[in-house]
Amino acid sequence: MSRRKEDAVILSQEKIAEGIYSMWLKTDAARGAAPGQFISMYSRDGSRLLPRPISICEVGKGKTSLRVVYRVTGENTGTEEFSRMEAGDMVPVIGPLGNGFPLERAEGKRAFLVGGGIGVPPILELAKQMNCEKKQIIVGYRNEETFLKDEFGRNGELYISTEDGSVGTKGNVMDAIRENGLAADVIYACGPTPMLRAVKAYAEEKGIECYLSLEERMACGIGACLACVCRTKEKDHHTNVKNRRICKEGPVFLSTEVEI
């Protein structure tokens, strides 16, 4: 009985782009938190029971606080409820959950750190902690609202793509990689499934080791309900079938192990 759902205290909340919020939380979940892991955030409204899985965007100094950056997905949603909270308010959380990106695989190598859309936030803590030969951060956005851009710029070589071409390469992250003639020995990526499919195909074609952070609907967030599985190539040791729990063994997987 070493863990519990706790009331995290909001230290600050800020709107950083249209519909995108950044929140610093004082929470025990910061202890031992690693890039690529997530926390479950809970609504206080009794009509919304399930956790909202949100990636760890930054771990504060001293490991007593965490930053999350999240998108409000619509009216009357849990994320909208979070966005209305202020410093001093409390939000119930459990974390850190899942397994993060294997940082050690990048040592001495040229790495791609790829983020797309609301998959961008976890790439920040990854970039901050990564120790590699060449740190190439490639992030894709819809438009000129390139949240976290300055922080990325301070933590590696930054390449941006936007769907409307307003900043950086017009197109997606793969277009930015090609346009800039980038190369890597290891890839880390988080973003929408079509982006992850493209990254996976690219990595496998070139034989590059690649880690993908996957997303799925969750109910428990702790590995008990089997809601959040992804298809795997081989039989998984826990489930004994060809699928694996994203909340427990993931959300980060070696690209060649999963089918997306």
Next chain:
Amino acid sequence: MNMKVNIAGIEWKNPVTVASGTFGSGAEFEEFVDLNRLGAVTTKGVANVPWEGNPTPRVAETYGGMMNAVGLQNPGIDVFCERDIPFLRRYDTRIIVNVCGRSAEDYCEVVERLADEDVDMLEINISCPNVKEGGIAFGQNPKAAEEITKAVKKYARQPVIMKLSPNVTSIAEMAKAVEAGGADAVSLINTITGMKIDIRRKTFVLANRTGGVSGPAIHPIAVRMVYEAAHAVKVPVIGMGGIAKAEDAIEMLLAGASAVSVGTANFHDPAVTMEIVDGIGAYMKEQGFGTVSEMVGIIG
């Protein structure tokens, strides 16, 4: 005050267990809950062979509840016996194994395999709405329910709890049918079949199209059905459906349940069962109940 209950000859230290499928085999909750403080742990449905389950998305949130169509994914009885039973045996709690199948033979094979295992009770799921042959055929026809109960009882060494579906016209009739078949107890309710549509994508939210609704939203329906079942049969009733706090559990007991299961609420707070155990104890003290059985079915 004594919180012990006796369900079909098996003594539990208190009337609280967890609903199958919401607690895995307990291992994932070990960090959040003192498993020794549960009356019993009811495990995720297990079949004779591994099942892959349904495509994702498998769950959706609904107002005050959720829907699931996990499709009874499970590792099969062999892995379950090797891994999950020894894990649970380390704790001082009762083990209830929930069994699923596609045919009478499937159920009987699992039940026979469990005969020599160190588990306390069996719960036979004849009510899963999320797989075509997930037992629901047995769970919606009284004659078929009676037959499957009889078949399973032939092989069972442990007391058999038949888990009933709410997706029927008369829950009393179903409860009577499994009692006639030799059930040692009944449990209810399983999830209520529902559907959710994404109006932007103009399609079903769940890959399975339909799913089982659970959580606080279904609690009043569950209380009514537990009441009706408890009045229809003499065997003990295990009540579940939307229990999220001690008061909900107490309602079930007063309606006639001899014990309760907590399901979806575990997703909202993994330690909720501990509060429910404590809350029932506090209520008994406040109301002057010396034993749980004094309060069971008290509303008449």
